Amino acid sequence: MGVNLRELIPPEARREVELRALSGYVLALDAYNMLYQFLTAIRQPDGTPLMDREGRVTSHLSGLFYRTINLVEEGIKPVYVFDGKPPEMKSREVEERLRRKAEAEARYRRAVEAGEVEEARKYAMMAARLTSDMVEESKELLDAMGMPWVQAPAEGEAQAAYMARKGDAWATGSQDYDSLLFGSPRLVRNLAITGRRKLPGRDQYVEIKPEIIELEPLLSKLGITREQLIAVGILLGTDYNPGGVRGYGPKTALRLVKSLGDPMKVLASVPRGEYDPDYLRKVHEYFLNPPVTDDYKIEFRKPDQDKVREILVERHDFNPERVERALERLAKAYREKLRGRQSRLDMWFG
Structure with a gap:
């Protein structure tokens, strides 16, 4: 969730x-x-x-x-x-x-x-x-x-x-x-x-x-940092501590974080119940330094229409006419919107 x-x-x-x-x-x-x-x-x-x-x-x-x-x-x-x-x-x-x-x-x-x-x-x-x-x-x-x-x-x-x-x-x-x-x-x-x-x-x-x-x-x-936002999230509950810390809703969690300041002090202050403060500190560290990889390449290629037909129509009984119309749209979008175009990495609104 x-x-x-x-x-x-x-x-x-x-x-x-x-x-x-x-x-x-x-x-x-x-x-x-x-x-x-x-x-x-x-x-x-x-x-x-x-x-x-x-x-x-x-x-x-x-x-x-x-x-x-x-x-x-x-x-x-x-x-x-x-x-x-x-x-x-x-x-x-x-x-x-x-x-x-x-x-x-x-x-x-x-x-x-x-x-x-x-x-x-x-x-x-x-x-x-x-x-x-x-x-x-x-x-x-x-x-x-x-x-x-x-x-x-x-x-x-x-x-x-x-x-x-x-x-x-x-x-x-x-x-x-x-x-x-x-x-x-x-x-x-x-x-x-x-x-x-x-x-x-x-x-x-x-x-x-x-x-x-x-x-x-x-x-x-x-009025907080990302590290403090993570502490707020932990109090509310994440996938790593479902349910969060009992008694903390969004407003009370934010008040505690802004009051204590240091996220580690926040996590140390919670009552010892379902989650040990040491465990919550590990959750905080995971959000800051999760496993990630640089082994990827972002490249948009010309669609292989025969392969798409094989997957959808021949293998899974998709409507052939509808798939053909969609493939025409995909091929046109590739030519006009994807092929050789530079990506916008500027801010859309400032």
């Missing part, structure tokens, strides 16, 4: 933009986060994911293919960053996610048997699983589309933030706020769900736009 900083982000540090406002920028996207959003959102009315004739889930491939084309048509240069081995500190969160998914699957089956379509859809979305086969096939599809991807040694968001700090990307792209703790200068949210979307459980639609959050204006407005 990541850390929830939503309540602490002031209007001065975030703004909604049109998708085309990101034209020319390289965005380092949290691949797992994007794929999970596709698996969750791209479903049939009863919550069943898209599948081929052999029963293999294809929602992630559909989202990855069509959404990536939408992005590059706007001139955006997406680089998908995939998670590596999760740190040992994340084991509890991973186990809890598996437990929640198993519970959601059981509730989904009961809802289907009872004919409760809306309930079935809700629990089916909660039960979405991203398998290693899905990940590998997503990489294969990106290769065929000519899109670059990066394999992180550990957390994808940490790697994406590192790329943004280096200037190899303008921003990270994710729904989670963790990349801000990892030091990304900018975070772009809503890239996987931009457009008209139905509100869960309601016959109502809203228009969702990309949202840019800038780290420095956020820190300046809050």
